[in-house]
Amino acid sequence: MRVRGLWVRFGSVEAVRGIDIVAYAGRATALLGRNGAGKSTTMRVLGGVIPPTAGEVLVDGVEVRSDPLTVKRATGYCPDVGGLVPRATPWEHLQLAARLRRMEGWETRAQDLLERFELGDAAHRVTGGFSHGMGRRLSVVLAAFHQPGVLLLDEPFDGVDPLGVEATQQVIDDAKARGAAVLVSTHLRDLAMEACEDALVLRGGSTVASMDADALVGEAGARAYRALLD
Numbered sequence: 001m002r003v004r005g006l007w008v009r010f011g012s013v014e015a016v017r018g019i020d021i022v023a024y025a026g027r028a029t030a031l032l033g034r035n036g037a038g039k040s041t042t043m044r045v046l047g048g049v050i051p052p053t054a055g056e057v058l059v060d061g062v063e064v065r066s067d068p069l070t071v072k073r074a075t076g077y078c079p080d081v082g083g084l085v086p087r088a089t090p091w092e093h094l095q096l097a098a099r100l101r102r103m104e105g106w107e108t109r110a111q112d113l114l115e116r117f118e119l120g121d122a123a124h125r126v127t128g129g130f131s132h133g134m135g136r137r138l139s140v141v142l143a144a145f146h147q148p149g150v151l152l153l154d155e156p157f158d159g160v161d162p163l164g165v166e167a168t169q170q171v172i173d174d175a176k177a178r179g180a181a182v183l184v185s186t187h188l189r190d191l192a193m194e195a196c197e198d199a200l201v202l203r204g205g206s207t208v209a210s211m212d213a214d215a216l217v218g219e220a221g222a223r224a225y226r227a228l229l230d
């Protein structure tokens with residue numbers, strides 16, 4: 001996936017100001033930055049939820065504005081908030097996703113993913129009654145379900161317990177192993193550095209650093225990251 005000069009404006013607010021991203025097959029990139037830096041807005045454009053004001057987003061050589069449906073098919077997107085139907089169960093969410101994508105034999109994978117995320121017992125409970133962490137876990141399951149070529153996870157670890165974090169890391173590893181490009185937006189630098197090879201730091205809608213994730217590991221990484229935020 002390649003993003004060139006992405007610009008997103010909401011009225012007078014310039015949420016994203018000319019970001020470039022290259023996400024490689026089989027690798028994960030962490031999207032970091034303070035509140036309001038433009039991470040979720042970037043993810044929303046890549047997930048096909050909002051159009052870019054300017055710039056180019058290419059997924060497998062297809063431009064999002066000219067063919068948004070193909071790009072949506074190729075991506076799996078876990079939004080930072082929302083995305084779940086309160087009156088539907090996890091199983092119904094997966095069933096709908098499978099039908100829309102004409103997936104054959106989806107039931108085994110659905111069951112396996114729900115169990116990996118310890119949602120097996122809740123498979124037939126409406127999501128309106130879910131805790132925050134359960135909702136996050138289901139959103140990751142839904143993003144990864146159809147084994148997309150681009151996996152977009154916006155705050156996947158937020159409020160998720162250690163077993164859920166482990167399952168999410170596993171989903172990221174599986175996606176990389178089958179050659180997907182993964183983008184993870186998060187405030188949890190340590191977890192991001194465990195899962196990602198590359199890191200991109202945003203500030204005020206622009207990229208302030210693009211680096212090897214190793215550079216942001218541990219105490220030295222925390223200091224380096226802090227310095228980029230000021």
Ligand SMILES: Nc1ncnc2c1ncn2[C@@H]1O[C@H](COP(=O)(O)OP(=O)(O)OP(=O)(O)O)[C@@H](O)[C@H]1O
Binds near residue numbers: 013035036039041042
């Ligand atoms: N729909 C919208 N209308 C107006 N302004 C918006 C809209 N969505 C985002 N913004 C603004 O765009 C900027 C970037 O927001 P965004 O949600 O992308 O940041 P973020 O890096 O994801 O922050 P956080 O870490 O708090 O989730 C902020 O100033 C925000 O107020």
